[in-house]
Amino acid sequence: MKITILNGSPRLQGNTSKMTAAFRESAEAAGHTVTEFNVCRMNIKGCLACEYCHGKGGGACIQKDDMQQIYSELQDTDMLVLASPIYYHGISGQLKCAIDRFYSALYPKAPESLRYVAMFLASGDKDQYTGARFSFDGDFLGYLGLEDKGFYTCAGSVTDEQLDEIRAMAQSL
Numbered sequence: 001m002k003i004t005i006l007n008g009s010p011r012l013q014g015n016t017s018k019m020t021a022a023f024r025e026s027a028e029a030a031g032h033t034v035t036e037f038n039v040c041r042m043n044i045k046g047c048l049a050c051e052y053c054h055g056k057g058g059g060a061c062i063q064k065d066d067m068q069q070i071y072s073e074l075q076d077t078d079m080l081v082l083a084s085p086i087y088y089h090g091i092s093g094q095l096k097c098a099i100d101r102f103y104s105a106l107y108p109k110a111p112e113s114l115r116y117v118a119m120f121l122a123s124g125d126k127d128q129y130t131g132a133r134f135s136f137d138g139d140f141l142g143y144l145g146l147e148d149k150g151f152y153t154c155a156g157s158v159t160d161e162q163l164d165e166i167r168a169m170a171q172s173l
């Protein structure tokens with residue numbers, strides 16, 4: 001299957017990136033095609049709420065920035081992995097901008113191929129995930145009706161055991 005990772009951490013060797021790397025290696029070894037976007041290295045603006053996409057745009061966003069690369073991937077991806085550090089009790093601003101821009105591509109309905117979602121979060125302290133969980137449950141499981149492939153967290157440095165849990169999920173896809 002085709003899997004798209006949106007990595008919202010600016011730290012390419014950080015905990016979030018270790019989680020996405022563990023996932024990617026195991027998913028690829030299992031025969032899946034994985035594309036990872038580091039949204040912090042991309043030029044992705046916030047949604048303008050102009051509604052062009054739901055009118056004249058016919059599903060296309062009026063803003064022509066690096067989000068176009070993600071839109072084209074979303075057309076036929078089967079699974080979305082949303083990965084982020086926790087910043088001020090939520091996902092990073094860079095990932096939030098990309099998710100808000102789903103408005104043109106995934107609202108009111110996601111592409112047919114998109115069926116699964118997982119979330120990886122890295123925080124400094126424990127129990128910091130309520131905000132991200134609310135969005136994951138409400139927007140991705142509830143509203144879009146995607147199948148839950150797991151909500152993986154680490155507080156402090158990610159452990160080998162935590163990475164193994166992610167690897168096991170990727171192998172089971």
Ligand SMILES: Cc1cc2nc3c(=O)[nH]c(=O)nc-3n(C[C@H](O)[C@H](O)[C@H](O)COP(=O)(O)O)c2cc1C
Pocket residue numbers: 009010011013014015016017084085086087088089090122123124125126128156
């Ligand atoms: C701007 C900023 C805000 C943060 N806010 C929180 C927070 O609210 N709660 C928390 O537990 N950790 C917070 N942290 C710590 C990061 O979540 C933590 O260092 C995490 O491991 C970073 O992920 P990374 O290694 O993938 O960069 C914050 C860090 C930064 C830079």
